[in-house]
Amino acid sequence: MKKIIICLFLSAGLSGCHVYRTYERPDTTVTDSLYRQPVVAGDTASIASLSWKELFSDPQLQQLIETGIANNTDLNIARLKVKEVEALLLSSKLAYLPSVSLTPQGTLSSVDGSKTYDLAASADWELDIFGKLTNAKRGAKAALEQSEAYRQAVQTQLVATIANSYYTLLMLDKQLDITRRTAETWDENLRAMKALKRAGQTTEMAVAQTEASKLSVDASVLSIEQQISEMENSLSALLGMAPQLITRSTLDNQRFPESLSTGVPLQLLHRRPDIRQKEAELAGAFYATNQARSAFYPSITLGGSAGWTNSAGGAITNPGQWLLSAVGSLVQPLFNRGQNIANLKIAKAQQEEALLTFRQSLLDAGTEVNDALVQWQKAQGRLALSKQQVTSLQSAVRSSELLMRHSSQNYLEVLTARQTLLQAELSVASNRFDEIQGVINLYHALGGGY
Numbered sequence: 001m002k003k004i005i006i007c008l009f010l011s012a013g014l015s016g017c018h019v020y021r022t023y024e025r026p027d028t029t030v031t032d033s034l035y036r037q038p039v040v041a042g043d044t045a046s047i048a049s050l051s052w053k054e055l056f057s058d059p060q061l062q063q064l065i066e067t068g069i070a071n072n073t074d075l076n077i078a079r080l081k082v083k084e085v086e087a088l089l090l091s092s093k094l095a096y097l098p099s100v101s102l103t104p105q106g107t108l109s110s111v112d113g114s115k116t117y118d119l120a121a122s123a124d125w126e127l128d129i130f131g132k133l134t135n136a137k138r139g140a141k142a143a144l145e146q147s148e149a150y151r152q153a154v155q156t157q158l159v160a161t162i163a164n165s166y167y168t169l170l171m172l173d174k175q176l177d178i179t180r181r182t183a184e185t186w187d188e189n190l191r192a193m194k195a196l197k198r199a200g201q202t203t204e205m206a207v208a209q210t211e212a213s214k215l216s217v218d219a220s221v222l223s224i225e226q227q228i229s230e231m232e233n234s235l236s237a238l239l240g241m242a243p244q245l246i247t248r249s250t251l252d253n254q255r256f257p258e259s260l261s262t263g264v265p266l267q268l269l270h271r272r273p274d275i276r277q278k279e280a281e282l283a284g285a286f287y288a289t290n291q292a293r294s295a296f297y298p299s300i301t302l303g304g305s306a307g308w309t310n311s312a313g314g315a316i317t318n319p320g321q322w323l324l325s326a327v328g329s330l331v332q333p334l335f336n337r338g339q340n341i342a343n344l345k346i347a348k349a350q351q352e353e354a355l356l357t358f359r360q361s362l363l364d365a366g367t368e369v370n371d372a373l374v375q376w377q378k379a380q381g382r383l384a385l386s387k388q389q390v391t392s393l394q395s396a397v398r399s400s401e402l403l404m405r406h407s408s409q410n411y412l413e414v415l416t417a418r419q420t421l422l423q424a425e426l427s428v429a430s431n432r433f434d435e436i437q438g439v440i441n442l443y444h445a446l447g448g449g450y
Contacts, residue, residue: 019131019290019297022138023283025269026355034265034366037373046263047439048271048446052159055256055443058249061166064239068162071240075158078151085140085147092140095133098125098302122305130297131290139287146280152273156449158238163440165235169228170251171433175426176224182422183221186214189415196412251432256439260376262446268365271447278354278361285351292347295340368445376438383431390428393421 047055053062069075100123128134193210196202233243268275400417443449 019293020134021290023142023286025279026282026358028266028269028362030359030362031265031268031366034268034362034369035262036370037262045261046267046271046446047257047260047443048263048267048448050443050448052163052443052449055439055448056163057255058166058253060248061163064166064235064246065159065162067241068158068239069155072158072238073240075151075154078147078154082144082147082151085144089137089140089144092133092137095126095136096128098123120305122303124301124303126299126301129300130294132294132299135287135290135294139284139291142280142284142287146277146284149273149277149280152450153277156273156444156447159449160440160444162235162238164437165231165238166246166248167251167254167433167436167440169231169235169246169248170254171429172224172228172231173248174251174429176221176228178422178425178429179217179220179224182419183214183217185415185418185422186210186217189412189419190214192412192415251429254436256436260373260439260442262369262373262442265366268362268369268447272361272365273447273450275358275361275365275447278358282351282354282358285347285354289344289347289351292340292344295343365445369442372438372441372445376435376442379431379435379438383428383435386424386427386431390421390424393417393424397421 052065056062056065100121102121104119126133190207190210193202193207197204197207232246235246236243269279270276397414397417400414403413
């Protein structure tokens, strides 16, 4: 009989060795072709290696980001979730220790006035022969890595959102200034048209059209002021503050690196917290599958109790004496109505789902990097062209002013040249913001910001 039991244990142990295997990263050759633009092999320089303070050098923006990191509700909730998972990991580590309980009790007889008491303690210790506790602990570690990666992902998104909101405010400030100057030009244009009408050189319809254009620009001023107020309110909520005025610099004073490097695609596996979160989910699913396999093998528990009592057997003895006992139990699942088989199939399917999600996260990350890089490059090109356009229109305005002074050209042509110049300046502001947004998006896509 002993030989049969020993053989049963050996065979089960040999067949159950695979439940102790540790997680290994799956094939990630897809990362080699994530970037559409050629990358020099081994070039690990990346904008993501910069801290957000190095990239965003505006002191007022830095103060806003620090406030957001300290006060943002979503980030603080993510920090608390990390603490929750840390507690679960500690619990899984302590599962290797025996559980001990104290069960004192006493009785008093009303017939003969006898008293009995027991001061007993018991302990149970489950032997982790088939990896049930080990896989639970490894799964808890993976859950902690997942939770920490999620916290970092929340922070990187927060930093990018605060920066985008701040630069949006700067862009709106610039647009408001240009639009107000445009409105002043239309005021002058309307006065000139009315004067020409009185002189009989234009019609009432032309005056009405000019006035309508002026009113349209006035409405644009009010619309931009509304957008500024709404953006300030939104940013204040993001920072965990009541709606208030956001102190800020100007769009023209912002400085960024002239060239941006993405590094090699493989770095996304380490720098992107959302990818590390997906990989931690995959590792957790791997250990959950191992746990499901462990359910097919015996569960061995050692138990014992010790106590001091004045009652032994049917006779009452005084003084008390020690009572000691020890027991070992083995539970081998034989038939559980298919529950263990179903649990294993579910765990395997969930592991496959986690693998597909992990691989898709790599593809999504590559798309984000490519989009942000193209956005930054094309915005740079548009910005250079719009600046050339402004230079040309400034020359046109000066020429029209000289012609008005020394020829028969009227003031309306000067005003038209100024309006065209202001529209070009709006394009410069928009392209400058798009360029900055490309920098922020690329920084975030590469995993910078924590």
